[in-house]
Ligand SMILES: NC(=O)C1=CN([C@@H]2O[C@H](COP(=O)(O)OP(=O)(O)OC[C@H]3O[C@@H](n4cnc5c(N)ncnc54)[C@H](O)[C@@H]3O)[C@@H](O)[C@H]2O)C=CC1
């Protein structure tokens with residue numbers, strides 16, 4: 202049984218612990234300085250600790266703390282070459298991490314959907330052990346990318362859920378404005394986003410072909426699509442993704458200058 206530790210059980214770390222608890226295949230140690238954060242996950246993991254040294258005993262150590270404290274925590278962990286450090290911090294490069302640990306370094310940009318086993322995760326690293334991939338595949342899908350693509354992955358799949366929540370809410374609110382009950386509108390909008398995403402993952406057709414498949418001749422969808430295509434919504438969504446990517450780059454510069 203692989204021993205995993207998760208250091209930092211805030212929004213992202215707790216999502217990871219919850220996701221791993223769904224199958225219970227691994228020994229999971231949750232570590233945080235905040236006892237309340239540990240209390241929230243205590244029933245979902247093998248043990249909880251406020252002590253970094255205990256968390257450092259795992260085979261695979263996930264560092265899920267804020268970027269500005271990642272480097273010093275990694276240094277304090279004092280991991281050995283037999284261990285793997287998985288760093289989730291946006292913008293903290295492998296060079297910065299490798300200078301502070303003997304462990305094999307893997308960078309991961311996960312997202313909150315790890316909690317339900319639906320994470321979209323992007324990983325980079327020179328050596329990515331099968332055990333690391335197996336752990337990550339328990340909480341979702343992982344794709345390997347080059348490290349220099351981490352900033353854009355941070356924007357696309359790390360920040361992505363927030364963008365989707367925003368768009369989903371816009372669809373819901375339009376339904377509510379036209380008379381749908383808010384709870385029913387939320388279920389209809391959320392299930393529609395989920396179903397559409399599932400279709401894209403499973404179907405060989407392109408998104409343009411799928412749009413075509415929804416647009417019945419002289420029907421309703423084409424009217425809505427005409428409004429979208431005449432708008433600047435595509436450019437606005439791209440600008441949001443690029444803004445997040447640029448912030449990830451800035452974080453990298455801030456951390457490397459420390
Ligand atoms: N929130 C998200 O959706 C995502 C976050 N990330 C990354 O995950 C990391 C954490 O982000 P969040 O979970 O959003 O932050 P958060 O603020 O919710 O959680 C951070 C946790 O770290 C704990 N912590 C602080 N110092 C510590 C220490 N010395 N030892 C142990 N635990 C300590 C805090 O008590 C807190 O529970 C960041 O690096 C972020 O870039 C990556 C992808 C998605």
Ligand SMILES: O=C(O)[C@@H]1CCC=N1
Nearest residue numbers: 291355356359360361
């Ligand atoms: O907003 C952030 O900085 C983190 C990284 C990706 C998602 N949340």
